[in-house]
Amino acid sequence: MSKIISVNGLKKSFGKNEVLKDINFSVNTGDVTCIIGASGSGKSTMLRCINLLEEPTGGEIVYNGQNILETKNIPAYRAKVEMVFQSFNLFDNMTVLKNCMIGLRKVLKVDKETAKKEAMFYLEKVGMLPFINAKPRQLSGGQKQRVAIARALAMKPDVILFDEPTSALDPQMVGEVLEVIKKLAAEGLTMIIVTHEMAFARDVSNHVVFMHNGVICEEGTPEEIFKNPQKQETKDFLSRFMNN
Amino acid sequence: MVEFIKEVINIFTEYRGYFLQGIGYTMLIALSGTVIGLVIGLITGIIRTIPTSKNPIIRILLKIVNAVISIYVEVFRGTPMMVQSMVIFWGYAFMNNGATLPLIPAGIFIVSINTGAYMAEIVRGGIISIDKGQFEGAYSIGMNHWQTMLHVIIPQTMRNILPAISNEFVINIKDTSVLNVIGVTELYFFTAKISKMTWSIFETYVVACVIYFILTFTITRLLRFIEHKIDGPSSYSMNIDEDDVKEDR
Numbered sequence: 001m002s003k004i005i006s007v008n009g010l011k012k013s014f015g016k017n018e019v020l021k022d023i024n025f026s027v028n029t030g031d032v033t034c035i036i037g038a039s040g041s042g043k044s045t046m047l048r049c050i051n052l053l054e055e056p057t058g059g060e061i062v063y064n065g066q067n068i069l070e071t072k073n074i075p076a077y078r079a080k081v082e083m084v085f086q087s088f089n090l091f092d093n094m095t096v097l098k099n100c101m102i103g104l105r106k107v108l109k110v111d112k113e114t115a116k117k118e119a120m121f122y123l124e125k126v127g128m129l130p131f132i133n134a135k136p137r138q139l140s141g142g143q144k145q146r147v148a149i150a151r152a153l154a155m156k157p158d159v160i161l162f163d164e165p166t167s168a169l170d171p172q173m174v175g176e177v178l179e180v181i182k183k184l185a186a187e188g189l190t191m192i193i194v195t196h197e198m199a200f201a202r203d204v205s206n207h208v209v210f211m212h213n214g215v216i217c218e219e220g221t222p223e224e225i226f227k228n229p230q231k232q233e234t235k236d237f238l239s240r241f242m243n244n
Numbered sequence: 245m246v247e248f249i250k251e252v253i254n255i256f257t258e259y260r261g262y263f264l265q266g267i268g269y270t271m272l273i274a275l276s277g278t279v280i281g282l283v284i285g286l287i288t289g290i291i292r293t294i295p296t297s298k299n300p301i302i303r304i305l306l307k308i309v310n311a312v313i314s315i316y317v318e319v320f321r322g323t324p325m326m327v328q329s330m331v332i333f334w335g336y337a338f339m340n341n342g343a344t345l346p347l348i349p350a351g352i353f354i355v356s357i358n359t360g361a362y363m364a365e366i367v368r369g370g371i372i373s374i375d376k377g378q379f380e381g382a383y384s385i386g387m388n389h390w391q392t393m394l395h396v397i398i399p400q401t402m403r404n405i406l407p408a409i410s411n412e413f414v415i416n417i418k419d420t421s422v423l424n425v426i427g428v429t430e431l432y433f434f435t436a437k438i439s440k441m442t443w444s445i446f447e448t449y450v451v452a453c454v455i456y457f458i459l460t461f462t463i464t465r466l467l468r469f470i471e472h473k474i475d476g477p478s479s480y481s482m483n484i485d486e487d488d489v490k491e492d493r
Contacts, residue, residue, distance in 0.1 A: 053383065075383075075387060139480070
């Protein structure tokens with residue numbers, strides 16, 4: 001197992017507000033890492049820093065041995081480390097199929113026929129093949145998120161970052177999205193998932209990171225974190241969740 | 245009343261050659277002015293929404309360009325088009341020893357540059373009103389800023405500003421009438437000429453009124469129809485195949 005991403009001493013402030021204070025962790029190829037923690041603990045900010053949607057104020061993010069904060073070609077890096085958002089962010093002016101083809105066509109410069117074939121392959125995987133000609137606004141939230149996952153998969157990334165992929169969904173749609181992510185985990189895709197779905201985090205991940213007030217408070221296997229948490233903050237957080 | 249209507253119809257049929265020529269030039273100037281104005285608006289709008297660069301030279305260059313665009317927008321929005329026409333037309337003659345610009349191109353130039361100033365603001369507003377998530381979605385799959393603008397942001401901006409474009413077009417159809425001050429042979433110019441030939445001033449201008457209204461009303465309806473066409477149906481039917489769906493919209 002080789003390290004694919006490691007985050008060393010990552011810091012991020014918005015003005016005087018220090019959101020991330022010295023974050024250190026790493027992800028091996030094939031890992032499914034779940035990041036849990038209360039709202040405002042810096043989970044999403046950290047994920048957005050890894051995708052460089054936010055510019056870190058300190059530290060380094062090493063991807064395949066290279067510090068990507070020094071890279072000139074950010075788009076090329078992002079094509080390898082894809083992101084799936086809470087609010088889907090599908091392109092509203094394109095059909096489902098076009099949404100999944102545009103990255104292949106314009107970023108990877110794949111020819112039209114191949115791009116279409118590959119987009120269809122991944123749309124089938126997420127069960128959205130019957131909707132290829134629909135526009136995003138004609139879809140439900142769960143359907144949109146599955147298309148967003150297919151769009152990320154079509155780029156054949158090394159890693160996919162999920163930023164609370166089910167937080168904007170109705171309860172009955174959460175399941176269909178989590179099923180897709182579980183399937184990808186079983187196929188060995190490297191993923192970092194920020195989530196509030198504790199049962200899902202326990203079942204799908206092999207590495208759980210608990211964040212609290214901008215630092216990593218505790219990390220370990222799902223058994224360690226969920227069955228036998230060491231820190232008081234972790235216990236408090238989990239007991240609040242289990243009671244709900 | 246019957247006499248009046250007869251006179252109105254009479255004037256139109258008798259001078260229809262003039263009226264049609266006037267309609268032709270009015271529409272030519274208004275349409276080209278709107279299209280060129282939109283192009284100016286798109287270029288300035290895209291420039292003004294370039295994210296701040298880390299390169300200091302590019303940053304300073306952008307600041308200068310932005311300042312020039314701001315001056316252009318403020319000056320052309322802040323002065324009447326009738327005055328602009330005179331200044332541009334006679335200014336050109338002043339600097340070229342009395343040689344004047346050809347009238348129709350001069351008219352198109354004046355309307356374009358005036359519309360461009362308004363379009364600059366319309367397009368900029370359209371771009372910044374697009375959800376930030378659309379940019380992030382594009383960046384996250386590895387698209388650069390230009391690809392994002394070209395494939396994702398500008399197509400959505402165009403849809404959103406279509407009502408404002410149609411508004412500008414209607415304004416231009418009416419406002420080309422001010423170009424008669426430099427002698428452009430548009431609809432108002434011919435109407436004024438005809439009214440002096442018939443001395444039925446009221447009836448002649450009623451004809452012009454009806455013509456202007458038909459032109460603007462048709463354009464408004466046409467663009468509204470295009471808007472609906474772009475939007476397509478709000479629900480998606482799965483039971484039809486690919487080609488049917490395309491024709492259906």
